Amino acid sequence: MPLIVSFLSQKGGVGKSTLARALAAVSSTGHLRVKLADLDVQQQTAVRWGKARKQRVSALPIEIGAFRSFEDALEDSDAFDLIIVDTPGHTSAATGTVARASHVVVVPTSATIDDLYPTVLLLHALEEIGISRNRLAIALCRVLEPGEEKTARDYVDAAGYELLPGFIPERATYRSAQNRGQALTEAVDAADDDPTNLLIEGLLRKIAAQSAAGKRKG
Template identity: 35%
Template sequence: MAYIIGMVSQKGGVGKSTLARLMVREFVAGEMTAKIADLDTQQQTCTYWAGRRAEEQIAPEIQVQSFASVKSALSEAARFDAFVLDGKPNASDQTLEIAKAADLVVIPTGQTVDDLHPGVVLAHSLRKKGIGAERIAFALFKTTGSDRETEAAKAYLAEAGYCVLEGAVPVSTAYGSASDGGKALTETSFRSLNKKASVLAQSVIDRIVELSEREVA
């Protein structure tokens, strides 16, 4: 049975697809089978990224496939150890489908209230539709590097009742360059940036394992 991770957002450009790529790369690097289901059939951000990665012959190889529906994507999930559903932004019906199917729903967000508020609104709407708060986690993306601002963002999310994953991905042109070249966030030319991304990825893994163990117990 695959770990299913849903990447969702209320707005575009917050790092959802970037995080999906990071997670699958880390799973595969850890010798697990993993795949991204790219559910944004218009943008196909992950699909095009995988094409750039294949052209550059970057290892490990990452499997990405575009799907028109969550149902069709899930038909593939049992073949993998981990399966990441990368949804459309602002897609309420699809977002709920993803959340219902996922073991963990991850909402990437920046650290300003303009970013945090829409994410919390999305999380609250999922809870009202039956998704447990323990299955929702926030990932901090495009942070400024200010400890004060990061802690303020974490406090905002904690007060709203949600888990905040460890680590934060700061704004950096090196991350953008890596992505343009078909690389994940842990594959930049800078060890410190790779480590920051690795901490976040490990936190996602730790959270989903924790939730799975709770279910077994």
């Protein structure tokens, strides 16, 4: 069975699809067979990005599709090493199903209390249905200035959840890159200490740790 990483949120516009696409792009460079499953059949953000990406000769291939259900997205799961699930920008009856099947559940949020509060509520709800905290992580996105990071980290620490290192700054270059079918990790040659690189590296470590834990249990 492939690794499954899902991106969930209580609301749209917090960086969920941005992170899902970045993880797909980075993972494809490691010669993994990657599938990006877009469960928002109305918006189809990932699918539209994938069409733009196909026009870029240098872009590594990523299997991208829109699916009406999580079960449909898993039909050919044996053909992939990693399935990334980009869910709609709201919770639904399917949220629990996706989370239970996922090795890692990522909940992106901005640094505002308006987004942090429902993020923590969502994590509480996931724990209540049996999702362990070691499978959960918050990713900080759309940060306007570094000072916002401390406020967010203090809030998440008080709630007792894991906030991945780094963050995604709000940059026009990122928006332009995604319009061209690039992931934000492909937008610029960033330094090793760039907050975006730190976030993606932290997410990869989280996934690797959960993969190893799953193999030990197996």
